[in-house]
Amino acid sequence: MNAMIDQANASHAQDSQSGLLRFITAGSVDDGKSTLIGRLLFDSKGIFADQLAAVSRSKHKRTVGDTIDLSLLTDGLEAEREQGITIDVAYRYFATPKRKFIIADTPGHEQYTRNMVTGASTADAVIILVDVSKVKLNEDGSVELLTQTKRHSTIAKLLQIEHVIVAVNKMDLVNYDQAVYERIVAAYQAFGDSLGLRDVTAIPLSALSGDNVVEQSGNMSWYRGPTLIELLEGLSVYDEAHAAPLRFPVQLVARHNGHEANDFRGYMGRIESGKVAVGDRLVVQPSGQSATVKEIVTFDGPLQQAVAGQSVTLLLNEYVDVSRGDVLAGADQPATLLKQVTADVCWMADEALDLRRKYWVKHGTRQTMAKVTRVESVLDVNTQQRQAVSDPAAGLKLNDIARIAITVQQPLAADAYDDIRATGAFILIDEVTHQTVAAGMIRLRPQ
Structure with missing residues (x-):
């Protein structure tokens, strides 16, 4: 096997x-x-x-x-x-x-x-x-x-x-x-x-x-x-996500119709990186609870192992609290939990960034309230030099590329974008218009 x-x-x-x-x-x-x-x-x-x-x-x-x-x-x-x-x-x-x-x-x-x-x-x-x-x-x-x-x-x-x-x-x-x-x-x-x-x-x-x-x-x-x-x-295109640690953002909790004797509870989603096998020990993030993989279910039948890019349903041996927006990760290599996020963003809105406002951050399958606390620097695309922002209230304009700091209401199970794209990327959404205003890449190390 x-x-x-x-x-x-x-x-x-x-x-x-x-x-x-x-x-x-x-x-x-x-x-x-x-x-x-x-x-x-x-x-x-x-x-x-x-x-x-x-x-x-x-x-x-x-x-x-x-x-x-x-x-x-x-x-x-x-x-x-x-x-x-x-x-x-x-x-x-x-x-x-x-x-x-x-x-x-x-x-x-x-x-x-x-x-x-x-x-x-x-x-x-x-x-x-x-x-x-x-x-x-x-x-x-x-x-x-x-x-x-x-x-x-x-x-x-x-x-x-x-x-x-x-x-x-x-x-x-x-x-x-x-x-x-x-x-x-x-x-x-x-x-x-x-x-x-x-x-x-x-x-x-x-x-x-x-x-x-x-x-x-x-x-x-x-x-x-x-x-x-x-x-x-x-061109050779090798997806490095296969060799990365397991990241499984939960999209949906699947249950039977309530009239079955066997309590079926599966967690549906797409494996964004790594691989998972029956018997693997996982950690639920951000709660920190741990559980063991009981079954891997697909439309075509059960699997012993699944890899990045596959959409599967995971059944666990233990009863733990798992909801949409949570991330299942390998117990030995979990993601980093962040409430303070440093990221590079491309500002995509006609309306400038306003530090007094709140935004939604969409990270994987989790959406939570966020606030941009400061703009650290703006990148000059001609010279590739980062220009420090002297005015702390200064916002970003359309097409600006900047490094910013964000505070989120609920912790994100994140990785550096350079390591795992799926859990290192996010978008900011205007809470009033519901328009996407920025695309961001999380940085965990100075660059």
């Missing part, structure tokens, strides 16, 4: 390295994100004939003659087509013989950075598009990247996105000049080093004409690397 379990876990790990890849496109306005995704879908035959026909008939087409405006394949809102910009996050699915993909086309406009954060929160990789016609090439050889490119790269780092692909787009506008490409890549690499990005790969392309997207470009013989689709197919 143990050999079968180990074999299943090894197979699951192998699938996570070569199976589904979630990635997003990011960059500034008009960098060609939607066109790039449209080109990927078109050249990899990931769209249907009726979709092509609908796009060809669009009154908002921005191409000449019978040429298809590929950006319209992802810009689904009427306002997006009218203005020629992406507003909402558009998700598209396609597959090649080697891999399945879920793409999130995210907005480039600064006003919609919050939508980019939403799309990036579940991504394994990010394609940062750099428009060669917009970067400033100085006479001294230096290159000035756009602020929005830096902001999106910073968010990618904060969210711990594993792979960063720098797509230097619209190379046709500079006659496929290798020197221009290399200068831009050097500038981004220097910025990426200051951020601490670990896996950065650059590629020159033209999304409009399809150079180096799916087919190798004949216009850039100096580039010897893979095409974009080959690069995406080869």
Whole structure:
């Protein structure tokens, strides 16, 4: 039995390295994100004939003659087509013989950075598009990247996105000049080093004409690397959550209808990290009670062991008080209980942070009242320097990235975001409007 379990876990790990890849496109306005995704879908035959026909008939087409405006394949809102910009996050699915993909086309406009954060929160990789016609090439050889490119790269780092692909787009506008490409890549690499990005790969392309997207470009013989689709197919995505301690946020307490002799009481949820087996000793957080796993129940039948990513129902030997919002953790490696939280946040609301107000914090399946007690620093995305906040009453504005301190009404069973994403992430909700105002990443160690 143990050999079968180990074999299943090894197979699951192998699938996570070569199976589904979630990635997003990011960059500034008009960098060609939607066109790039449209080109990927078109050249990899990931769209249907009726979709092509609908796009060809669009009154908002921005191409000449019978040429298809590929950006319209992802810009689904009427306002997006009218203005020629992406507003909402558009998700598209396609597959090649080697891999399945879920793409999130995210907005480039600064006003919609919050939508980019939403799309990036579940991504394994990010394609940062750099428009060669917009970067400033100085006479001294230096290159000035756009602020929005830096902001999106910073968010990618904060969210711990594993792979960063720098797509230097619209190379046709500079006659496929290798020197221009290399200068831009050097500038981004220097910025990426200051951020601490670990896996950065650059590629020159033209999304409009399809150079180096799916087919190798004949216009850039100096580039010897893979095409974009080959690069995406080869990315290794290993979910480190499988090796992390057990974290099982309880979503629902399941009981029978009350007329059964056997008192069935199961705790339903998704294993966010680690693994659990029958006989394991668990601790209920935040109460601290302990119990032993009696059964692991699924729709397809009972299991002896379950791993991260599986949704299961756990039955315990002992009668303990467990409710929605609690976390079941391994007794040997429990989460940290926090009432005072230090976190990095991306402020996503048009209305500025008000330290006098209260907010709801949504952490896993728990929601509790919270108060932001102070803003410690605000990050300058251009210099990557944290600027101390002199005014203690100073709030945060839309798109600000800051480190803040929060006091919560009920303790959170949390981990550092860098260690376990699921229990290291939270959102802040306005208690009056019920709008999400910030996405946060818990920090347990100084950074």
